Amino acid sequence: MRVGLGRDVHRVVLGRRLLLGGVCVSEERGCVAHSDGDCLVHALMDALLGAAALPNVGVLFPCSDEKNRGRDSCEMLREVVEIVYGRGFRLANVDLVVQLETPPVSHFFPMIRDRLAPLLDLDGSAIGLKATTAEGLGPVGGGEAVEVLCVCLLEEKV
Numbered sequence: 450m451r452v453g454l455g456r457d458v459h460r461v462v463l464g465r466r467l468l469l470g471g472v473c474v475s476e477e478r479g480c481v482a483h484s485d486g487d488c489l490v491h492a493l494m495d496a497l498l499g500a501a502a503l504p505n506v507g508v509l510f511p512c513s514d515e516k517n518r519g520r521d522s523c524e525m526l527r528e529v530v531e532i533v534y535g536r537g538f539r540l541a542n543v544d545l546v547v548q549l550e551t552p553p554v555s556h557f558f559p560m561i562r563d564r565l566a567p568l569l570d571l572d573g574s575a576i577g578l579k580a581t582t583a584e585g586l587g588p589v590g591g592g593e594a595v596e597v598l599c600v601c602l603l604e605e606k607v
């Protein structure tokens with residue numbers, strides 16, 4: 450078994466959509482990013498790649514590559530899953546913590562789970578999702594950033 454850890458932070462500004470796990474959770478305030486800024490999917494990809502001891506998302510999908518501009522992170526996730534599964538691993542579970550001050554996002558979790566499960570070839574019951582605020586502290590607490598943490602467990606296929 451192999452454990453992986455991923456973390457991603459993005460600056461949040463007015464006038465952009467906020468995507469988390471392929472689901473739009475705000476039309477008013479969203480992430481600044483080269484891709485579509487889906488912080489949750491970025492942390493998830495880094496956890497998967499980390500567990501397989503592969504280079505991280507920034508190396509795999511560099512900002513310098515024009516084809517990654519505004520790119521759908523879920524499409525990148527599918528690519529990552531195929532790479533990791535191609536190395537002989539299967540995913541046992543993932544657990545995610547979404548840290549943002551506003552808006553509340555927990556009611557989107559069933560939708561996020563439904564979006565991620567087929568991309569990960571994983572049952573929705575193996576996808577943990579939690580939301581927390583930073584109690585007004587730091588950039589997350591000030592509403593200037595969103596941060597996502599992810600751990601995952603890979604098993605080697607027998």
Ligand SMILES: [Zn+2]
Pocket residue numbers: 457458459482486487488491
């Ligand atoms: Zn990111």
